[in-house]
Amino acid sequence: MSRKHIDGTTADGRRLPSVMSEFHFKSTPLVTVIDDEPAFAKSIAVVLQSRGYRVDMALSADEGWEKIQKEKPHVILCDINMPGRDGVDLFTLVRGERRFAEIPFVFLSGLFTPDEAADRSEDARPGTYYIAKPVRGDDLTRLIEKAIAAGAQREDAGN
Numbered sequence: 292m293s294r295k296h297i298d299g300t301t302a303d304g305r306r307l308p309s310v311m312s313e314f315h316f317k318s319t320p321l322v323t324v325i326d327d328e329p330a331f332a333k334s335i336a337v338v339l340q341s342r343g344y345r346v347d348m349a350l351s352a353d354e355g356w357e358k359i360q361k362e363k364p365h366v367i368l369c370d371i372n373m374p375g376r377d378g379v380d381l382f383t384l385v386r387g388e389r390r391f392a393e394i395p396f397v398f399l400s401g402l403f404t405p406d407e408a409a410d411r412s413e414d415a416r417p418g419t420y421y422i423a424k425p426v427r428g429d430d431l432t433r434l435i436e437k438a439i440a441a442g443a444q445r446e447d448a449g450n
Contacts, residue, residue, distance in 0.1 A: 326370040393442060418441065
């Protein structure tokens with residue numbers, strides 16, 4: 292009979308499945324990043340992953356919608372202007388589905404300044420945020436944390 296070691300291996304060095312690491316993976320907040328500029332989307336993903344988030348990346352609203360349906364994210368970060376279906380179309384689709392309606396949705400765009408983005412966020416309905424491109428990692432992280440906390444409060448209030 293093999294003995295389990297504290298490091299998650301047996302005495303003969305075989306790796307044991309880790310329930311704890313699977314739990315940690317599933318409890319790590321998932322951010323779905325949707326932007327038609329691959330380099331920009333990748334840079335956002337790298338920043339968020341370095342700060343402990345799981346990231347699901349999509350390069351179109353349709354691809355983003357597919358990913359959202361496969362695994363419900365904690366936050367959706369979406370560019371406004373994209374070819375075909377744009378970020379506003381995706382927002383309408385997400386808000387129209389009861390199971391996704393409370394997911395915080397962050398619009399990302401170069402169409403407005405950081406001050407205009409802040410004003411839009413203040414005037415927006417709960418769970419809707421705006422951030423201007425280019426975005427600083429610290430600003431994005433703060434907004435994601437705020438959105439996740441507010442989303443959890445809204446979800447608790449709804450139960």
